[in-house]
Amino acid sequence: MERNLMKGNEALAEAAIRAGCKCFFGYPITPQTELAAYMAKRMHKSGGVFLQAESEIAAINMVLGAASTGVRAMTSSSSPGVSLKSEGVSYIAGSDLPAVIINVQRGGPGLGGIQPSQADYWQATKALGHGDFQLLVYAPASVQEMVDFVVKAFDRADKYRMPAMILADGLLGQMMEPVSFPEINPNAYDKSGWATNGHKNQREHHIVNSLYLKPDELEKSIVDRYKKYDIIKETETDAELYLTEDCDILLCAFGATARVVKSAVNSARELGIKAGLFRPKTLWPFPVKEINEAAKSAKTLLSVEMSMGQMVDDIKLAINCSRPVEFYGRTGGVIPTPVEVLEQIKRIGGAL
Template sequence: MAKILMKGNEAIGAAAIKAGCKFFFGYPITPQNELPEYMAREFGKHGGTFVQAESEVAAINMVYGAAGSGARVMTSSSSPGIALKQEGISYIAGAELPCVIVNIVRGGPGLGGIQPAQSDYYQSTRGGGNGDYKLVVYAPANLQEAVDLTMEAFDVADQYRNPVMVLGDGMIGQMMEPIEFKEPKKREIPKKDWATIGTKGKRKPNIINSLRLDPGELEKLNLRIQDKLKEIEKNEVRYEKYNLEDAQLVFCAYGTTSRIVKNAIELLKDEGIKAGLIRPITLWPFPHKAFDEIPESAKGILTVEMSCGQMVDDVRIANNGRLPVDFFGRMGGIIPTPQEIVSKAKEMLGGAK
């Protein structure tokens, strides 16, 4: 199959169309604007419906309604826009509805700037809204992975009746790379007998709701959601191990930062220092077991992020006190360089080779 050169935001939109998405509701914000622009131009050609809502709050509630009908539906935004959607995302999770949410992250807090960042890790992996729920969170490191994971996200959302987020920093949205559209692995998708598509006089009406005033009923819902999340943790963890054998230092990084770390690993190799990488592909569920595979040769773990160190909490939990854990990061939209990462790695190793 021939590869196509595409911009990240547009490639994600094309992947959603290929995955059978039928509704897109969004609102413009940099650096994800090309995604809704692409959907506005192309979606109708494939039987899809595009709506630019009057706000992010409106967009996510439109997602709620379309998801309740059983249709495949997506929204996209960037950091402060995703923050505005959190109430609706919590409603969708509480109503156990499938949808896909794309966040092309920019620097914060507040309106921040339009340059790439990874400072939405907490927001994404801790639910973000009120109540006890989690999103499945994918973190692609390149555009091919962004396409593959977007297509898979729709199946995962349908399989577990749970929102799924594709989390990419601004570089994922703005860079161009060659991609191809491959079929995701086949899954057994349950019949959507819960959808509100009309009874035709053959059954009782389905009700989509997250409001349960009886505490016993609300606890039953929460227990069901927690059981579902345990299934996701058992079945959906994804990660990459890179160059771990005999590593003196193990990096942990995700998204495009992991690509910069791989360059740093090559620079360290030139200086006689062996380093490897654990790259979470699912930020939730986090790949805790990957850290059991760190070799005895390792003297420490260095987490590298475009944030003040949010994933480092999960790294410390996964490490369980076995090795020293340190952090290097840049914020505000500044991208770390391989040379900066090398300097921090050598500092952590005490200058040893």
């Protein structure tokens, strides 16, 4: 397969177009702007719509409108912009609409900074908006996975009629790596039962709505949605297990941080320390089965994140606090180095 050299942000955009995305609405923000710029250049040539909205709030509501008609729609932003989109995401989830949202994270809170961060883990996996709902959250660790996960996100969003997020970061968005584009034949999901597209009065009209004034009706709609979430938790988890078979120390990291950690794990192995890596590719649903498999022989777990420690709680829950879970992180846009992580491994290794 032909290898291309692309920035992560551009690869996300190209993958979306190839996956059949027909509507992109966005608003510029560093470090994801190349994505929107690529869409501006390419979308109209592939029969789609690119529109730079007047704000992030407008953009996400345009996604809601486009998704209501059954077309594949997407928006992208970076952390502060994603916060602005949160109301719209909640409406999309409450209306059972498929859509893809991309977050190329930067440091927060507030305007924060523009360097890479993973401090939106909680936002993405727990509370991207008000109400009882979840998004599918994919965490790529390479430019190639940015392509593969966008394709998957569109598919699963359609399959389950729910929003899906790619949780990337500034490092992945800005870096170039070789990438190949697989032949993509998007599954055709039948949307004729709910899409609010034109029908020339040939059928009953469809209503896309998230307002239920009767509590029992609202409760039923949520409970039904949670049955779907149960199926997703069973079937959609995905993770990479690296050198976990005999590991004493299991490092846990996702996205760009996992690359740094993998280098540190390799260095630790050269020193004779049995370290392994668990890398969730889906953050929601969290890969519970997979981490328990990875942690089989581990005496201690160490979560490494570009935040103050947001995945730690999910790890503790997943292994039912059966082993100590330690944390090492850098935040505010600082990227941890393999040397720093190795020091942590050595510290724990010495204590075992």
